[in-house]
Amino acid sequence: MVQPFSQSRVKPEQNLKSLSSFNEAVRLLRESNSIVITTHINPDGDGIGSELALSRALRYADRMEDSKAGLHKPKTISIINVNPTPRNYQFLDVDNEIRTFDETRDAPTILQADLVVVLDTNHPMRLRTMEPYVLRSNAQKLCIDHHLDTSNFADVYLIDEEASSTGEIVMKVVEELTSHQIDAQMATCLYAAIMTDTGSFRYPRTDAELHRTIADLLELGADPTYIYDQIYDQWSPNRLRLLGNALSNIRVLYDGKLAIMTVTQEMLSATATTDAETDNFSTYPMSIAGVLLGVLLVELPDGVKMSFRSKGD
Amino acid sequence: MVQPFSQSRVKPEQNLKSLSSFNEAVRLLRESNSIVITTHINPDGDGIGSELALSRALRYADRMEDSKAGLHKPKTISIINVNPTPRNYQFLDVDNEIRTFDETRDAPTILQADLVVVLDTNHPMRLRTMEPYVLRSNAQKLCIDHHLDTSNFADVYLIDEEASSTGEIVMKVVEELTSHQIDAQMATCLYAAIMTDTGSFRYPRTDAELHRTIADLLELGADPTYIYDQIYDQWSPNRLRLLGNALSNIRVLYDGKLAIMTVTQEMLSATATTDAETDNFSTYPMSIAGVLLGVLLVELPDGVKMSFRSKGD
Ligand SMILES: [Mn+2]
Ligand SMILES: [Mn+2]
Ligand SMILES: [Mn+2]
Ligand SMILES: [Mn+2]
Numbered sequence: 001m002v003q004p005f006s007q008s009r010v011k012p013e014q015n016l017k018s019l020s021s022f023n024e025a026v027r028l029l030r031e032s033n034s035i036v037i038t039t040h041i042n043p044d045g046d047g048i049g050s051e052l053a054l055s056r057a058l059r060y061a062d063r064m065e066d067s068k069a070g071l072h073k074p075k076t077i078s079i080i081n082v083n084p085t086p087r088n089y090q091f092l093d094v095d096n097e098i099r100t101f102d103e104t105r106d107a108p109t110i111l112q113a114d115l116v117v118v119l120d121t122n123h124p125m126r127l128r129t130m131e132p133y134v135l136r137s138n139a140q141k142l143c144i145d146h147h148l149d150t151s152n153f154a155d156v157y158l159i160d161e162e163a164s165s166t167g168e169i170v171m172k173v174v175e176e177l178t179s180h181q182i183d184a185q186m187a188t189c190l191y192a193a194i195m196t197d198t199g200s201f202r203y204p205r206t207d208a209e210l211h212r213t214i215a216d217l218l219e220l221g222a223d224p225t226y227i228y229d230q231i232y233d234q235w236s237p238n239r240l241r242l243l244g245n246a247l248s249n250i251r252v253l254y255d256g257k258l259a260i261m262t263v264t265q266e267m268l269s270a271t272a273t274t275d276a277e278t279d280n281f282s283t284y285p286m287s288i289a290g291v292l293l294g295v296l297l298v299e300l301p302d303g304v305k306m307s308f309r310s311k312g313d
Numbered sequence: 314m315v316q317p318f319s320q321s322r323v324k325p326e327q328n329l330k331s332l333s334s335f336n337e338a339v340r341l342l343r344e345s346n347s348i349v350i351t352t353h354i355n356p357d358g359d360g361i362g363s364e365l366a367l368s369r370a371l372r373y374a375d376r377m378e379d380s381k382a383g384l385h386k387p388k389t390i391s392i393i394n395v396n397p398t399p400r401n402y403q404f405l406d407v408d409n410e411i412r413t414f415d416e417t418r419d420a421p422t423i424l425q426a427d428l429v430v431v432l433d434t435n436h437p438m439r440l441r442t443m444e445p446y447v448l449r450s451n452a453q454k455l456c457i458d459h460h461l462d463t464s465n466f467a468d469v470y471l472i473d474e475e476a477s478s479t480g481e482i483v484m485k486v487v488e489e490l491t492s493h494q495i496d497a498q499m500a501t502c503l504y505a506a507i508m509t510d511t512g513s514f515r516y517p518r519t520d521a522e523l524h525r526t527i528a529d530l531l532e533l534g535a536d537p538t539y540i541y542d543q544i545y546d547q548w549s550p551n552r553l554r555l556l557g558n559a560l561s562n563i564r565v566l567y568d569g570k571l572a573i574m575t576v577t578q579e580m581l582s583a584t585a586t587t588d589a590e591t592d593n594f595s596t597y598p599m600s601i602a603g604v605l606l607g608v609l610l611v612e613l614p615d616g617v618k619m620s621f622r623s624k625g626d
Contacts, residue, residue, distance in 0.1 A: 199541075200513035200514065200515065201513065201514055201527075201537060202513065202537045202538055202541040203538060204538050206531075206537050206538070207531060208528035208529070208531040208532045209528070210528075211524045211525070211527045211528035211531065212524070212525060212528045214514075214524045215521035215522070215523075215524035215525045215528070216521070218519075218520060218521040218524065219521045224514060224515045224519050225515055225516060225517050225519070228512075228515040229624070232600065233599060233600040233601075233602070234600075234601075234602040235600045235601050235602060236601070236602065237563060237565045237569075237572070237601055240560050240563055240597065240600070240601060241560060241561050241563065243557075243560055244556075244557045244558065244559070244560025244561030244562070244563070245557065245561055246557070247553050247554060247556055247557025247560065248554050248557030248558055248561060249557070250550060250553055250554065250557070252550045256550075259550070284553065286546060287545065287546045287547075287548045287553070288546075288547075288548050288549070288550055288553060289546070289547035289548060289549065311542070
């Protein structure tokens with residue numbers, strides 16, 4: 001088995017631990033017959049790309065097993081998320097695999113699974129209505145993630161807090177499961193996961209190793225122009241007008257350190273848009289020179305949704 | 314000497330030609346004593362980053378020569394551009410090297426130079442008021458560029474139409490000049506050149522080789538978070554309001570295939586901004602789903618400035 005985490009990233013005493021959880025994760029994925037894969041509420045490119053790459057790799061590994069031994073029982077793999085896939089990530093789901101959680105239909109699947117894989121979060125409460133079923137299930141639980149403050153709910157954790165994205169960790173799992181036979185579709189999903197979670201390779205955990213991984217994904221068939229266009233350049237004219245209204249009204253406070261952008265119900269109805277279309281608007285307040293805290297306020301019918309971004313100390 | 318262009322990029326018959334112009338370019342840079350470096354009107358990250366990386370590499374090479382032979386005469390290197398450096402690229406010019414062309418002061422420098430290096434354009438008319446002096450100068454002319462349709466004005470051309478950016482080509486020159494001793498400041502300038510000209514690694518000529526080059530630049534000390542922040546996240550609140558006004562008024566025509574964004578003099582005065590601050594606005598019309606041609610119209614006191622972007626066939 002290859003060394004899954006680079007020496008430079010992992011302190012010596014962590015190295016063996018990471019390796020053993022990597023081996024343990026791969027073993028669970030190989031040996032389980034019915035597998036449920038999920039990610040956090042309001043799933044993003046990292047969660048969705050990681051789910052689809054992992055599922056495809058498991059099916060690939062299964063076909064390889066099948067061709068070796070006639071008696072091999074194929075795996076059942078289900079991707080179940082608490083929210084529907086946002087429109088701009090639907091192009092990744094070429095086999096229409098992802099299901100939106102329906103309690104009646106899907107609770108039994110979760111309860112009877114052998115393995116539940118939770119991706120891109122380590123807090124089961126971020127699974128919302130799925131949480132009680134995941135916790136109550138007799139399935140083994142595997143958590144693959146890159147966030148801090150792991151909560152104690154899974155049997156096996158594959159956590160790399162230095163990783164830029166869950167996709168970066170899942171790529172190593174997918175390489176192992178497929179014996180390095182990553183296909184163009186897996187590469188596309190992994191590229192989408194990493195690109196979106198690094199803000200196109202600019203957030204702090206972007207390093208040389210990550211760019212070499214991306215180079216590999218391009219050689220395997222990921223198309224950066226197409227993927228970016230599908231995810232980010234599919235705005236409706238009305239959504240762009242909504243952004244225009246919100247930018248026109250941006251307020252800067254506290255010596256220019258705080259910027260607040262507000263989307264009101266009135267702006268939404270004037271542009272025939274919904275609050276879901278304010279996704280990513282929160283990067284704009286932070287783009288002003290000197291701003292340390294950017295706030296996006298979206299007025300909902302029954303309250304206000306706030307998003308924060310900060311930089312510096 | 315290393316092979317400067319990858320086999321995959323260059324047809325066999327071009328290979329020797331590329332190699333010979335690479336060697337010729339390096340020889341000119343090494344042997345000339347007074348060198349003028351320039352780039353096109355309205356200089357961008359690729360032009361400015363390439364100029365500064367090349368100048369620094371030449372000074373480094375000069376110091377190495379100097380320490381070998383006591384009699385070595387140091388080079389005079391001038392970077393002269395027809396327009397001032399835009400504010401968001403000034404952080405790259407740590408030694409305050411770039412001069413804005415002043416006919417009285419700078420024409421003699423150009424006329425008396427041994428070598429004029431034209432970067433990121435191969436049409437001398439894009440040097441505007443500097444053009445007659447560059448063409449009339451007895452200096453050898455070296456053109457390093459990645460655009461099509463080279464015009465016939467230089468003595469040596471180092472052109473790679475497959476390169477994502479001039480920075481990608483200049484990096485190979487800089488490696489050669491410094492015997493692979495690229496420092497963090499050169500790496501920063503080269504990263505800025507490549508990142509800006511590829512739209513953060515997403516335009517069509519982004520390939521695996523480019524990501525491996527970027528990995529090297531990060532290891533040499535380029536900081537992707539800092540560089541992006543300096544170049545793109547230093548908006549004034551008023552500039553963001555101007556963008557807001559322009560987006561609010563975007564028009565979509567011809568079955569959604571054409572999008573037009575207009576910036577009027579009235580919008581500029583209402584937000585206390587200038588037309589120079591509409592730089593990059595032209596990406597927004599193209600971000601609408603289905604749009605094949607995006608147009609930005611900026612009303613000037615004495616006319617209209619048009620920018621186009623297109624995708625597909
Ligand atoms: Mn996430
Ligand atoms: Mn993530
Ligand atoms: Mn240019
Ligand atoms: Mn260029």
